[in-house]
Amino acid sequence: MTKVSVIMPVYNSGEYLNRAIESILSQSLKEFELILVDDGSTDGSSKRCDEYARKDGRVVVIHQKNKGICAARNAALKVAKGKYIAFSDHDDEYSPKQLEDNYNRIEVSGVDIIKFGSKAIQSYQKRIFRNDIRAFNNEIVTNEQIKKRFWELWRIYAFECVWDSLFRKSFLDQHHIEFNLFFKTGSEDYDFLWHCLGNGASFEFNSSVYYNHYIRLGFSTSAKFHEYTIKTILDRPQILFDYLIDWMPILKENRLEYSYFWLQMVLGSLCHTVAHPACDMSMTQKVKVISDLKESSFFYxxxxxxxxxxxxxxxxxxxxxxxxxxxxxxxxxxxxxxQIQYKKHMK
Incomplete structure (x- = not known):
């Protein structure tokens, strides 16, 4: 029996790939498969994936032309055999008992999704300048309870990432949940989780910290500037709230919480994007993008x-x-x- 299918998209992973894979293969839980989706790598990562498959029968490799992280994860979801689905980025690390501990808990609770703690480690040129622990309280919550506590849970990153979770595969299959190909430069995890929420997902939260997520400026996709990112940010609220359309009257009741959401997910994200050193827009163009937000969806x-x-x-x-x-x-x-923040971190 395959208890967990771990899905890892791989694209030009460089020196980080081996450590990411080894952290999964050394798990205390042995009944899992690791699906490596080589998304058109050109730096030798493809060969390393095949080498791991030859050495360990639990490793499955899919090679495809470069289509992005959403298409890569979807390709793995189609062939996954595990009772539960887990995810990993190609430059992150699992703690040794991550799968075993959370598999045992979700088997007992019977929820659709279990979330566990993680570390967000930000660095530039191997210099770590921030190390944040994201942890939860131990609890089980129904979908109806989440509706009433949405903003509280959103503020502690409960609905932001998929790699700090185990998903019941039968739940994903039943509701045809996969990654939205619209998202090419980030936000795909939000979309996936909010889709689960809109289909009645129940959650368990595990207070222990297991997953190390590295944000390396200059390497991580989310740290790079893409023009498409602007479109993603502008369209994101509409796409996300479409899943929770019945929740909106409740969500808008707390104007302070909603305003924080808008500042972080829209205005802050857009300023972060156009301030990136690789953004070649003129300051006049950048200012227009920011000022026009008052006419955008979900601004009140x-x-x-x-x-x-x-x-x-x-x-x-x-x-x-x-x-x-x-x-x-x-x-x-x-x-x-x-821009000041970028300069501070990239000195």
Whole structure:
């Protein structure tokens, strides 16, 4: 019996691939398969995937032309044999008991998805400048309970990533849940999880920390600038909330929480994108993109009336400053705020 299918898209993974694969093959749980989807690598990663398959019968390799992470994960979902699905990025690491501990828990609780703690390790040229632990309280929550506690759970990253989870495969199959090919430069995990929420998923949260997620500026796809990212950010709220359309009256009741969502997922994300050193737009073009957000979907005038003190207490000083600058029409300074952050981390 294959208890878990671990899905890892691989694209020009370089020096990080071996460590990522070894961390999975050395799991205390042995009844799993590792599906490596070589997404058109050109740096020798394809060959390394095949070498692992020859050495370990649990490794399955799919080779395909470069189609992106969503298509790669979907290809693996179609052939996965495990009772549960797990994910890994090609430059991250599993802790030794990650699969065993969470498999045992979800077997007992019977939920659709179990989430566990992770570390977000940010670095530039091998210099680590941030190491955040993302952990949950031990609890089991129904879909109806999630609806009432959505913003609370969203703020602790419960619906952001798929690699800190085990998914019941029968649930995904029953509701035809896969990755949305629209998302080419990030946000595909949000979409996948919100799709699960909209189909009634129940969750268990495990307080223990297992997964090491590395954000390497200059290597990670999410750290690069893509023009398509702007379109993704602008369209993301509509796509995500389509899954939770019946939840919207409840979600909009808490204007402070919703405003924080908009600041982080829309305004902040867009400033982060156009401030990237690789963005070759003129400052005039960047400012227009930012200022036009007031006409975009899911922006509400009452966001500008949120008390800055309450917002800072809920989130951080940065988002309080960002909202104040935006309210005052200082769009260029909104962008400068993120350019300063890039310069600080890439010295």
């Amino acid at each position: 005038d009452w966001i500008m009336d949120v008390k800055l003190r309450d917002l800072i207490k809920l989130s951080s000083l940065r988002y309080g400053v960002l909202l104040w600058l935006y309210k005052c029409g200082f769009y260029k300074l909104c962008i400068r705020l993120y």
